[in-house]
Structures are given as structure tokens and as C-alpha cells.
Amino acid sequence: MTDSNDWLQLATTWQAQAIDLPTLQRSTRWHTLRLYALIGVEIAVVLMVWALAIYWQWFKPLPTLWQLWGWLWAVLAPLLTWFNLRARTGSFRASEDSVRGLLELKKTRAEGTLRTIRFGNAVLPYAIALAWLWNLLAVWLYPPKVLGMAAFSGGLLVTVTLLLWLAFCRHRARRERRTIAEVEQWLQELR
Amino acid sequence: MESQALSFNAVLSQHGAAIARVASAFERNPARRDELVQEILLAVWQALPRYRGEASVKTFVLRIAHNRAVEHVLQHQRELAREPLDEAIPDTRASPERQASLQQRSERLLDAVRELPLVQRELVTLALEGLSHEEIGGVLGISVGNVAVRLSRARKQLMAALGETENVVSGEQA
Numbered sequence: 001m002t003d004s005n006d007w008l009q010l011a012t013t014w015q016a017q018a019i020d021l022p023t024l025q026r027s028t029r030w031h032t033l034r035l036y037a038l039i040g041v042e043i044a045v046v047l048m049v050w051a052l053a054i055y056w057q058w059f060k061p062l063p064t065l066w067q068l069w070g071w072l073w074a075v076l077a078p079l080l081t082w083f084n085l086r087a088r089t090g091s092f093r094a095s096e097d098s099v100r101g102l103l104e105l106k107k108t109r110a111e112g113t114l115r116t117i118r119f120g121n122a123v124l125p126y127a128i129a130l131a132w133l134w135n136l137l138a139v140w141l142y143p144p145k146v147l148g149m150a151a152f153s154g155g156l157l158v159t160v161t162l163l164l165w166l167a168f169c170r171h172r173a174r175r176e177r178r179t180i181a182e183v184e185q186w187l188q189e190l191r
Numbered sequence: 192m193e194s195q196a197l198s199f200n201a202v203l204s205q206h207g208a209a210i211a212r213v214a215s216a217f218e219r220n221p222a223r224r225d226e227l228v229q230e231i232l233l234a235v236w237q238a239l240p241r242y243r244g245e246a247s248v249k250t251f252v253l254r255i256a257h258n259r260a261v262e263h264v265l266q267h268q269r270e271l272a273r274e275p276l277d278e279a280i281p282d283t284r285a286s287p288e289r290q291a292s293l294q295q296r297s298e299r300l301l302d303a304v305r306e307l308p309l310v311q312r313e314l315v316t317l318a319l320e321g322l323s324h325e326e327i328g329g330v331l332g333i334s335v336g337n338v339a340v341r342l343s344r345a346r347k348q349l350m351a352a353l354g355e356t357e358n359v360v361s362g363e364q365a
Contacts, residue, residue, distance in 0.1 A: 006350065007318075007346060010300060010319060010349075010353075011318075011319050011320075011321060013296045013297055013300050014212065014297075014300060014316075014319040014320070015208075015212075015319070015320070015321070016297070017208070017211075017212055017215070017297050017301075019207060019208040019211040019212070021203075021204065021207050021208065024203070024207050024211065024228065025200075025203060025207070027225065027228075027229065028203065028229065028232050031229045031232070031233065032233075032236070035233070097258065097332070098254070098329065098330060098331055098332025098333075099257055099258060099261055099313060099330060099331045099332060100331060100332030100333060101332055102258045102261055102262070103261065106262075106265060179265060182265065182268065183265070186309055186310060189308070189309075189310040190310055190331065190332070190333050190337075
């Protein structure tokens with residue numbers, strides 16, 4: 001048998017793999033429904049935040065700071081929801097580009113993440129120093145009755161949080177480097 | 192115009208099987224395969240309004256399917272390397288004997304395709320779906336000449352893998 005006959009036979013075998021289409025359609029309908037429900041919940045949350053901001057503004061049950069806080073979230077909540085929806089609708093993804101385009105996009109994104117992590121690492125010592133400066137200044141200006149560890153809890157909390165963040169970033173950077181290496185290898189194969 | 196007549200349900204009925212085959216070539220684990228199929232279908236649903244008929248619907252759908260599959264492989268690379276072989280997709284249309292034989296052949300083919308490196312796997316699955324070299328080049332973003340050379344190499348590797356599998360199977364039966 002010739003190669004082309006073999007190939008035709010393989011193509012026939014491949015395309016003869018039967019798929020349970022009704023199950024697939026059912027499952028797709030369920031996923032679509034979940035997607036709409038999630039969008040509904042997100043819009044409901046935004047409306048709730050707006051209602052809360054309006055309530056705080058008109059009835060003033062809390063100090064002015066809370067009103068400002070409410071208005072800040074009234075602006076941020078729809079913005080975050082919009083970004084979230086855009087990300088999910090695939091606008092941030094290259095679904096119609098070629099595989100090569102997608103791989104290049106992946107590589108660019110991973111490189112961007114690495115740059116952000118490097119910038120974060122460079123800023124981290126200054127952030128910790130600033131936190132301690134602020135903490136020491138607060139202790140100096142408003143001395144507590146008992147000068148214990150509690151007085152420095154702010155600086156300690158910021159230091160621990162930032163160090164944990166640093167560990168996470170290191171882990172993330174390793175993953176991004178691995179992704180870049182893999183993508184580069186695949187791009188090489190496509191050249 | 193084709194794009195105006197396109198509805199998601201029509202695309203799902205016509206190309207749902209091709210999408211499921213792409214997913215099964217890139218993911219062995221049944222739960223994650225279902226997840227991948229849903230991701231692809233969601234992406235197709237979102238991309239349909241942007242379809243302008245530049246390529247056939249099949250190419251359009253397979254382009255999205257392959258992009259999603261590559262993303263999926265990138266995300267789950269480590270798990271994919273550890274996965275054991277799973278059950279094959281059953282064929283419910285044929286008679287029991289034919290079904291068994293078809294299923295065995297499908298399983299062998301699917302296993303051999305899954306063993307190919309990613310780029311070769313893409314070339315082979317697109318060619319097995321019946322896409323022309325031009326269409327495959329469009330999906331992958333490479334030239335037609337490049338497709339011809341690489342596909343020929345991938346086909347040889349697939350045939351060799353299948354030959355080995357057949358030898359192993361016949362050896363076991365003997």
C-alpha cells in the first residue's frame with residue numbers, strides 16, 4: 001500500500017472517532033449559563049457598591065472618610081469588572097492569530113512579567129525602609145505607653161508581607177523563565 | 192454571506208467533533224479534556240461575531256482550537272508529562288466487531304499522535320482533519336513550503352510510531 005493510501009486511511013480513522021455531540025452540547029449550554037450567571041453576579045456587586053456609596057453620601061451614617069472610601073470603590077468596582085469581563089471575552093487573547101503569533105505573544109507576556117518582577121525586587125528594600133521609617137516616626141511622634149513589639153507591628157507586618165511577596169515573585173520568575181525557554185524552543189521548531 | 196448565517200449551534204453541530212478530536216490529541220486526562228473542549232467552544236462563541244469569511248469555517252474553528260490547545264499545553268505541561276494513558280473515545284455508531292476494531296485503530300492512532308512533539312502534533316492533527324497546506328500554514332503562521340517539509344517528516348514519524356505499535360500489538364497477540 002502506498003504512503004498516500006496509508007495517510008488517507010489514517011485520516012479516515014481519525015475523523016471516524018465518534019463524539020457524543022448531545023453531551024457536548026448539554027455541557028456547553030451549562031458552561032454558557034454559568035458564564036452568564038457569573039456576569040450577572042459581578043454586575044450585581046457593582047450595583048450594590050453604588051447603592052452603598054449613595055446611601056453613605058445621603059444619609060451620612062459614617063464619617064466623611066467612609067464616604068470617600070465608598071466613592072473610590074464606586075469608581076473602582078465597575079472598572080475592575082470591565083477589565084475582568086474584557087479578559088474573559090478573549091479580548092486580551094490572540095485566539096484568531098496563528099499559533100506562531102500566540103507563542104510570540106506568550107513570550108512577550110512572560111518577558112513583561114519578568115521585567116515587572118525585577119522592578120519589584122529593586123523597589124522592595126526601599127518599600128521596607130519606608131515602612132520602618134514611618135513606623136519609627138509614628139513611635140517617636142506618638143510614643144505608646146509601653147514600648148514593646150506591638151509598637152513596631154506595622155513595620156514588622158509590612159516586612160513579613162513583602163518578604164513573602166518576594167518569595168512568591170521568585171517562584172513566579174522561575175516559572176516565567178521556564179515558559180520562555182519552552183516557547184523559544186517551539187518557535188525554533190516552527191522556523 | 193457565510194458569516195451572517197453562522198450560528199454557534201450550527202458550528203457546534205458541524206465542527207464539535209473536530210474540536211473534541213483536537214482536545215483529545217492534546218489532553219489525555221478526561222476531566223481536563225472536557226475543560227479544554229469548553230475553553231475552545233467558549234473562544235469560538237466569542238470569536239464568531241468577528242468571522243468575516245476570509246477562511247473556511249473549519250479553518251477558523253481549528254485555528255481557535257489549536258491556539259487554545261497550545262495555551263492549555265503551556266499551562267499544564269508538567270501534569271501532561273505525568274499522565275497515564277486513558278480510555279479512548281468510544282465509537283457508538285458501528286457494529287460491535289467493527290466498533291472494537293475501529294476503537295483499537297483509533298486508540299493506536301491517538302496514542303501515536305499524542306507522542307509526537309507539539310509542533311508535529313499540530314501539523315498532523317490539522318492534516319488529518321483534511322486541511323490543505325495553505326490552511327495549515329495560515330493556522331500555524333508558517334510558509335506553505337515549511338508545512339510541506341515538516342508535515343512529511345511528521346508523517347514519517349507517525350507512521351514509524353504506528354508501525355512500532357502494530358509490531359508490539361501483534362507480538363503480544365502471538
